[in-house]
Amino acid sequence: MTNKFGQLLYELRKEKNMTQGQLAEKLSVTNKAVSKWETGETFPATNQLTAISTIFGVSVDELLKGEINYNGANNSSPAGDSGQPLASAPTASDWQPVGAETDRPHTPPTTPNSPNAKPPMARRKKIAIIAGSAGGGGALFFIGMIILGIILGLASVGIIDCGGGLFTHTITFNTGKDSLSVPSQTFSSAGGFIEVPDNLSYDGYVFIGWSNTNPQTSQHFSHFNFDWDIWQSQTIYAWWMSNDEAFTFSNGIIMEIHSTVRWNSYAINIPSHINNEPVTTIASQLFFLANAVRTITLPATITTIHDNIRADNLREIIVCENNPYFSSLNGILYNRDRTILLRAPTDIAPNPVIPSTVLGIGNFAFADTNLTTITLPNSLLVIGDSAFAGGSLTSITIPDSVVYIEGWAFSNNNLLNVVFGTGLLEIGSSAFERNSHLTNIVLPHGLQAIGAFAFSNIPNLANFTMPNTVTSVSTMIFLSTHTFTFTFLGTEAQLNAISWGFVSHLNSQNATIVFG
Numbered sequence: 001m002t003n004k005f006g007q008l009l010y011e012l013r014k015e016k017n018m019t020q021g022q023l024a025e026k027l028s029v030t031n032k033a034v035s036k037w038e039t040g041e042t043f044p045a046t047n048q049l050t051a052i053s054t055i056f057g058v059s060v061d062e063l064l065k066g067e068i069n070y071n072g073a074n075n076s077s078p079a080g081d082s083g084q085p086l087a088s089a090p091t092a093s094d095w096q097p098v099g100a101e102t103d104r105p106h107t108p109p110t111t112p113n114s115p116n117a118k119p120p121m122a123r124r125k126k127i128a129i130i131a132g133s134a135g136g137g138g139a140l141f142f143i144g145m146i147i148l149g150i151i152l153g154l155a156s157v158g159i160i161d162c163g164g165g166l167f168t169h170t171i172t173f174n175t176g177k178d179s180l181s182v183p184s185q186t187f188s189s190a191g192g193f194i195e196v197p198d199n200l201s202y203d204g205y206v207f208i209g210w211s212n213t214n215p216q217t218s219q220h221f222s223h224f225n226f227d228w229d230i231w232q233s234q235t236i237y238a239w240w241m242s243n244d245e246a247f248t249f250s251n252g253i254i255m256e257i258h259s260t261v262r263w264n265s266y267a268i269n270i271p272s273h274i275n276n277e278p279v280t281t282i283a284s285q286l287f288f289l290a291n292a293v294r295t296i297t298l299p300a301t302i303t304t305i306h307d308n309i310r311a312d313n314l315r316e317i318i319v320c321e322n323n324p325y326f327s328s329l330n331g332i333l334y335n336r337d338r339t340i341l342l343r344a345p346t347d348i349a350p351n352p353v354i355p356s357t358v359l360g361i362g363n364f365a366f367a368d369t370n371l372t373t374i375t376l377p378n379s380l381l382v383i384g385d386s387a388f389a390g391g392s393l394t395s396i397t398i399p400d401s402v403v404y405i406e407g408w409a410f411s412n413n414n415l416l417n418v419v420f421g422t423g424l425l426e427i428g429s430s431a432f433e434r435n436s437h438l439t440n441i442v443l444p445h446g447l448q449a450i451g452a453f454a455f456s457n458i459p460n461l462a463n464f465t466m467p468n469t470v471t472s473v474s475t476m477i478f479l480s481t482h483t484f485t486f487t488f489l490g491t492e493a494q495l496n497a498i499s500w501g502f503v504s505h506l507n508s509q510n511a512t513i514v515f516g
Contacts, residue, residue, distance in 0.1 A: 004066025006038040012056040027051055043404050045363055045385055050335050060339040064359050064381045172235040199267035206246040208239040209264045243274050252280040262290040272299035287311045314345040341365050361387045383409045405431050420444045433457050445469055452476050468494050475501040478509045486511040
């Protein structure tokens, strides 16, 4: 690939009188890694670009393009050398540091007496009442309203099926905090859905969920089950846990979330302070097994997130808009200036819109999500390590702007079709492995390098076309991919010169070699 980035990195490092070893130490990589970046042999992972941007005071855009815009504003993160939000070397199994802000106003939890205090239910919704009678007309109305209720409400958080019955009951929501009292809700349980408050906020406490046992008289937490408890009028109680108990915290770092919170809370709001100390860092795997959580909110004080914030049912990640390091848009995590997309929630809505400011898709950004297709912006330059790994993609079009696809980027998906852009220079190791439905692959003219196992374990591959611009190929790119037609758009001598043993590897996979 072209080495404008490497040359710029070399010049920036020399301007700061910094050795390769000193830069490597700041980025938690080896001296050899920095050397390879500068010589153009490899490219840094996308989650390291922000750290490099911070160290040298240039924008990610300038780094990726290999040119400094001396006449324009510098869009780099305001962090100094000590505030690097992204700085660990990528591997396929690592949890990588990520971060994000929201484009809509969001106020951290306030005390009830504050003039800016929010209503107790930040996401409170109206209750859907569906009633009917024993007559035929009532039955039709009942069925129609059920369908309408499903259409209008099922996608929202906190909607619970009320079950059957023909009686009117009263549910009293007791928050346990006098200043946050919630009025009783009366509804017919002839069937339908009740939308309950699922994200209460109270300064210094974490809301866990609702229970039909009074926390003042019972030591046993028991989630209120609306499916069967709705048969009688009753009071349900909010369960709270103090920040001290909910979070294991030391030196600005949240190390662990209490299992009761992780397993039961629909919304986890990370506090800005614990014991008057600012929360700045989220440790690795903090949300491991947080299977109930739908929303994660991060405060303005967060500077470092050592985790890809993965939770099976996560629908949105929100960062307070005055966070100087990270941002979010439509529930997706970005760096502050939205040049790198860092993490999409696992249960992301279809067809997300990615802004044209994005230059890089971060490591694991869409890993294990349910997306079947996505439109990538024409501004995109780099697709990070494992960016879409383990997902559900059936097709992908790589924009002409993309120059580098990192290792494992699209591995283990359901791809039927891949269209490569004309600007692509390098495909990393295992980038498309284990896409068993792929049958035809045409690589673009101008491609220079292909990493190990890049197209391995693709059993239904029938045709593979490679241009003569490729000068570096691993000998094992087709491991366990057998009996296909390999078309090389060049001469036999050019193919033999690419890599020692590559032709032997093709023969070992029973590939039929054709020259075009």
